[in-house]
Amino acid sequence: MRSLSVDLGDRSYPIHIGPGLLGRPELITARLPAPRVAVVSNEVVAPLYLERLRRGLAAAGVAVTEIVLPNGEATKSWETLNHIYDTLLAARCERSTTLVALGGGVVGDLTGFAAATYQRGVPFIQVPTTLLAQVDSSVGGKTGINHPRGKNMIGAFHQPLAVVADTNTLDTLPDRELSAGLAEVIKYGLIRDLPFLEWLETNLERLLARDGEALAHAIERSCADKAGIVAADEREGGIRALLNLGHTFGHAIEAGMGYGAWLHGEAVAAGTVMAAELSRRLGWLAPGDVERVRALLARARLPVAGPDMAPEQYLDLMGHDKKVSGGKLRLVLLERLGHACIAAAPPRDDILAAIAAIAACSGHG
Amino acid sequence: MRSLSVDLGDRSYPIHIGPGLLGRPELITARLPAPRVAVVSNEVVAPLYLERLRRGLAAAGVAVTEIVLPNGEATKSWETLNHIYDTLLAARCERSTTLVALGGGVVGDLTGFAAATYQRGVPFIQVPTTLLAQVDSSVGGKTGINHPRGKNMIGAFHQPLAVVADTNTLDTLPDRELSAGLAEVIKYGLIRDLPFLEWLETNLERLLARDGEALAHAIERSCADKAGIVAADEREGGIRALLNLGHTFGHAIEAGMGYGAWLHGEAVAAGTVMAAELSRRLGWLAPGDVERVRALLARARLPVAGPDMAPEQYLDLMGHDKKVSGGKLRLVLLERLGHACIAAAPPRDDILAAIAAIAACSGHG
Numbered sequence: 001m002r003s004l005s006v007d008l009g010d011r012s013y014p015i016h017i018g019p020g021l022l023g024r025p026e027l028i029t030a031r032l033p034a035p036r037v038a039v040v041s042n043e044v045v046a047p048l049y050l051e052r053l054r055r056g057l058a059a060a061g062v063a064v065t066e067i068v069l070p071n072g073e074a075t076k077s078w079e080t081l082n083h084i085y086d087t088l089l090a091a092r093c094e095r096s097t098t099l100v101a102l103g104g105g106v107v108g109d110l111t112g113f114a115a116a117t118y119q120r121g122v123p124f125i126q127v128p129t130t131l132l133a134q135v136d137s138s139v140g141g142k143t144g145i146n147h148p149r150g151k152n153m154i155g156a157f158h159q160p161l162a163v164v165a166d167t168n169t170l171d172t173l174p175d176r177e178l179s180a181g182l183a184e185v186i187k188y189g190l191i192r193d194l195p196f197l198e199w200l201e202t203n204l205e206r207l208l209a210r211d212g213e214a215l216a217h218a219i220e221r222s223c224a225d226k227a228g229i230v231a232a233d234e235r236e237g238g239i240r241a242l243l244n245l246g247h248t249f250g251h252a253i254e255a256g257m258g259y260g261a262w263l264h265g266e267a268v269a270a271g272t273v274m275a276a277e278l279s280r281r282l283g284w285l286a287p288g289d290v291e292r293v294r295a296l297l298a299r300a301r302l303p304v305a306g307p308d309m310a311p312e313q314y315l316d317l318m319g320h321d322k323k324v325s326g327g328k329l330r331l332v333l334l335e336r337l338g339h340a341c342i343a344a345a346p347p348r349d350d351i352l353a354a355i356a357a358i359a360a361c362s363g364h365g
Numbered sequence: 366m367r368s369l370s371v372d373l374g375d376r377s378y379p380i381h382i383g384p385g386l387l388g389r390p391e392l393i394t395a396r397l398p399a400p401r402v403a404v405v406s407n408e409v410v411a412p413l414y415l416e417r418l419r420r421g422l423a424a425a426g427v428a429v430t431e432i433v434l435p436n437g438e439a440t441k442s443w444e445t446l447n448h449i450y451d452t453l454l455a456a457r458c459e460r461s462t463t464l465v466a467l468g469g470g471v472v473g474d475l476t477g478f479a480a481a482t483y484q485r486g487v488p489f490i491q492v493p494t495t496l497l498a499q500v501d502s503s504v505g506g507k508t509g510i511n512h513p514r515g516k517n518m519i520g521a522f523h524q525p526l527a528v529v530a531d532t533n534t535l536d537t538l539p540d541r542e543l544s545a546g547l548a549e550v551i552k553y554g555l556i557r558d559l560p561f562l563e564w565l566e567t568n569l570e571r572l573l574a575r576d577g578e579a580l581a582h583a584i585e586r587s588c589a590d591k592a593g594i595v596a597a598d599e600r601e602g603g604i605r606a607l608l609n610l611g612h613t614f615g616h617a618i619e620a621g622m623g624y625g626a627w628l629h630g631e632a633v634a635a636g637t638v639m640a641a642e643l644s645r646r647l648g649w650l651a652p653g654d655v656e657r658v659r660a661l662l663a664r665a666r667l668p669v670a671g672p673d674m675a676p677e678q679y680l681d682l683m684g685h686d687k688k689v690s691g692g693k694l695r696l697v698l699l700e701r702l703g704h705a706c707i708a709a710a711p712p713r714d715d716i717l718a719a720i721a722a723i724a725a726c727s728g729h730g
């Protein structure tokens with residue numbers, strides 16, 4: 001098992017990564033304020049892993065309420081959130097009940113937001129079962145639900161008590177979701193970790209082949225990069241925004257296509273190519289750099305072109321993203337490979353041209 | 366103008382109390398991170414005061430979006446919250462937009478929760494226009510909405526940037542709501558401020574007659590009592606719970622009768638008599654003390670008896686209150702007048718008997 005810490009003063013918490021951690025309930029029970037949890041999962045993950053988790057907790061004397069949700073991005077809605085509230089209230093769960101998120105990013109974001117708002121806040125623990133959740137969404141305390149006008153528009157910062165990432169759960173992950181997780185892994189290399197980017201260029205096929213050692217290394221390195229950023233800027237006043245490389249373009253793709261049509265990581269991948277292309281137009285990246293970004297994402301079996309929407313529609317949907325300040329679009333771009341920056345107001349024409357260049361190619365599907 | 370501070374480190378904020386403060390926009394603009402606000406009010410308060418507030422802010426160069434909600438406790442719902450989100454998104458309000466709550470407790474709780482959750486948190490300012498909001502709900506950062514299974518079950522702790530209480534707004538407050546506010550004022554005397562309780566016994570008729578000086582004193586003293594408690598225990602891990610004297614019984618009344626049938630302060634008044642009666646049964650208060658509590662609340666034109674529900678139904682509804690720990694009901698009771706305490710698990714029979722004694726009398730309406 002590899003362990004690291006997210007340093008946030010009295011809200012610091014551990015991240016544990018390794019095979020078989022679902023069979024180690026003490027990683028969870030050691031953090032509980034009371035021996036009562038509600039495990040939230042979905043209809044895909046629950047049949048695979050919920051019983052193993054429940055059994056371990058029950059054997060340790062923990063009362064377990066189970067909440068199984070439908071699968072998919074459409075689940076990240078007020079209706080599902082309300083279903084969680086209803087179940088918690090019907091089971092008379094109290095302020096000392098800890099919510100446990102067993103699943104991917106959707107389950108984690110929803111469960112975290114339920115924990116942030118149930119009775120004005122209860123503790124929660126992340127047990128991520130997808131690569132994307134293990135390397136990104138389970139760490140850092142961003143929680144929320146979608147709104148018809150924008151993804152994650154409603155939410156809260158609410159840090160978990162612990163993150164327990166059992167790498168064995170990746171054995172059952174569909175290939176498409178493994179690739180979606182790799183988009184975020186590659187992101188860490190691009191924004192602040194050139195040696196990791198180079199490691200990924202050397203080892204990508206090991207990750208696609210689900211080599212346990214390679215996956216554990218990539219997850220640990222990703223979590224360490226994220227933990228460092230979150231510790232420095234918990235509420236995204238500054239450098240945390242760098243984690244959104246490709247995300248503003250990506251949100252436009254997800255919103256434009258309807259939530260769930262593209263996986264988040266797929267939209268981020270295409271958005272990252274757009275960000276790289278825009279960085280090139282601003283004179284920061286060389287054409288070869290953009291090609292290097294595109295090639296690595298393509299090797300990870302990710303889309304490297306956006307869907308065929310009008311560039312103006314992209315821009316309109318990007319304006320609803322949270323990365324807007326004073327009416328100006330702020331975009332995370334690349335000053336060079338391994339070093340991201342925030343561009344306060346890139347020229348509109350350059351943004352449209354970068355979108356057009358990348359949306360025109362065929363790359364998804 | 367009287368000013369005091371809620372001391373919460375880097376989240377400390379001022380409370381300003383006095384006549385005509387709606388005409389002093391600098392009390393608001395000095396706290397804004399950006400010259401953009403969304404003022405949330407309701408259809409009763411908005412026609413009276415929104416234009417005055419808007420004009421002052423606009424003259425100071427602040428862009429103002431207006432959101433006017435229906436009146437009443439039923440407004441504290443997900444549907445209304447979603448209407449706020451919709452309006453903010455349609456107006457492209459950003460993370461630096463400050464929400465301003467202009468109204469009573471319902472508007473303040475809703476707006477505060479919208480601020481806590483819109484784009485994972487934006488700033489907000491309380492401009493309370495009812496006595497209850499000025500002495501209680503606008504101070505301390507409790508925000509939330511109701512759930513069919515319980516009041517304030519969904520919410521967050523989110524401190525305002527400032528509280529601006531214009532005492533002139535009380536001129537238009539219906540008598541019934543003035544009385545409801547007095548229930549919370551009397552509470553501060555009962556739980557921790559015997560000299561204030563005695564002042565209230567001497568000056569209650571001045572408050573009912575809306576004597577400006579008396580009201581300003583009562584509001585300042587109430588806010589000082591509350592600020593002291595909140596600074597010591599922001600998230601209700603300990604002594605903050607004392608502020609809930611009468612509230613657990615009161616929640617049962619509000620839930621049992623349907624939200625809005627009883628005003629919150631009315632339910633708290635009857636609940637406070639129940640808490641006093643239970644304290645007497647436990648040997649803490651003398652019969653004369655209970656009578657003193659009842660007499661003061663009655664002079665404030667508040668109900669001093671609960672509705673005619675079965676005591677077991679009260680108890681069942683009280684079990685859904687947030688003041689439950691380890692399945693045990695925790696109640697705020699009075700060790701003596703001016704000194705509240707938390708009773709971890711009072712005998713069930715005594716609770717039922719206290720409810721029966723107070724619910725049996727006729728006292729409401």
